[in-house]
Amino acid sequence: MKAILSMSAVYAACLLFVQDADAQRGPGFRGGRGPRGDANFVADRDTFHFLLENHKQIKRQVTLLANGVETLTTSEDKQIVERLQEHVKAMYERVEKGNPIRRRDPLFDELFRHAEKLDMKLELVPDGVRVVETSDDPFVVKLIQAHAAVVSKFVEHGFAEAQKNHAIPPADSPSASSASKLTEEQQRKLLSFSAAFDRVYIPALALTNQQMQVPSEAAIARLRAWTDTKSSDVRELLGPVSSDSEPWTTIQNAIEQADALVQAGQLSEAHEALEPIRSLLTEERKRVSLTYPIDRLNEFHDVMESIVKPAMKANLESIDEQFLAQLSEKAVEASTLWSRVEQTSFTSPDFQLTDEEHQKLEQMIAAERKALTQIQHALRDGDYATILQAAIAIKPPFAKTYMLFGDFQDE
Ligand code: HEM
Known part of the structure; x- marks a missing residue:
């Protein structure tokens, strides 16, 4: 029309x-x-x-x-x-x-x-x-x-x-409800694409967050190059099963926008533009019933942020019953989601982890568990300063775990 x-x-x-x-x-x-x-x-x-x-x-x-x-x-x-x-x-x-x-x-x-x-x-x-x-x-x-x-x-x-x-909003059209599942071969391909994508996506995400201009430029250029070359392959995998929404187009647009923002020196905005991509891909893989190990980390990430962000903004005077109740609930949720990470095998060669990186991964997974236990103990003991400190401390071991799946090259 x-x-x-x-x-x-x-x-x-x-x-x-x-x-x-x-x-x-x-x-x-x-x-x-x-x-x-x-x-x-x-x-x-x-x-x-x-x-x-x-x-x-x-x-x-x-x-x-x-x-x-x-x-x-x-x-x-x-x-x-x-x-x-x-x-x-x-x-x-x-x-x-x-x-x-x-x-x-x-x-x-x-x-x-x-x-x-x-x-x-x-x-x-x-x-x-x-x-x-x-x-x-x-x-x-x-x-x-x-x-x-x-x-x-x-x-x-x-x-x-x-x-x-x-x-x-979900479309009521038959095309949306008749999403077919992937064949085994397609699953294997999508898994391998996902791992390759994360290897270039994670550096762009991390470096924009760290406000590093020149390395961010290099990382986003690599991400764009990868996306441009592989788009038709990914589309072939996601296309037939996608509804009207075409998430891959949304992802490409977000990357394009992030690139422009990096060029303009707006790294925080670029980071923000890149951030939703991981959830979009997690949703897509869920829809086609693909089990992808890093999605366990992505799921944990969202709950973790709902603990860390308010804790970073809070001060000892602003803590009240409601804040503590919410924190308690989220801490339990985070602990459950981390158990899923602990039960996940990250040994697929698609991730290209070295022996040393595998060891580091084990250490970081254990470090995150320790941090999650500490927040539970702090909530039990009730000292506000310790609670805030423990809440914020759940982020670094996660970030180190996640970054192991990025290929940082010289950046
Ligand atoms: C308090 C903040 C905002 C107010 C009061 C506001 C108000 C409006 C109003 C009254 C409309 C006409 C359509 C309608 O009434 O539903 C509109 C449309 C639109 N707004 Fe905003 N807006 C706000 C924030 C934003 C932000 C943050 C964006 C982001 C870019 C945005 C993007 C748009 C777009 C793209 C349209 C046109 C699309 C359409 O109407 O179909 N707005 N806005």
């Missing part, structure tokens, strides 16, 4: 008065160029960062329609209203021109892939924007509704929500 963008007369008139985004950037402007060839990236990011910062002063109502949504997003603050209107206008231009943003987030990526099927009506009202978004395609209706729910979550939680990725 052809793209239809309808705007109210009010909106069309207002467009004439929207300043050029570059002209709005002040002298203190900070930040890189963003993805290559995307002149509006920085301006658009600044606007939605502003909205996220001020999320508490934004109100929103979403009405579900049979074929989409009607939303009303408002604020009492004049400046927020202006930025909100500017944001929606900019996002619609992106949808219209097929110029995606936030591609690391599967839901946003998918929405942009179906931009042609979106019908959007936008009305600027004095205190905000009213939007009606519809589609004739039932799957796109689901995407629209899921996206509107995510925007509401941005309004509710601000940056905490923007850091998360959002799942694509």
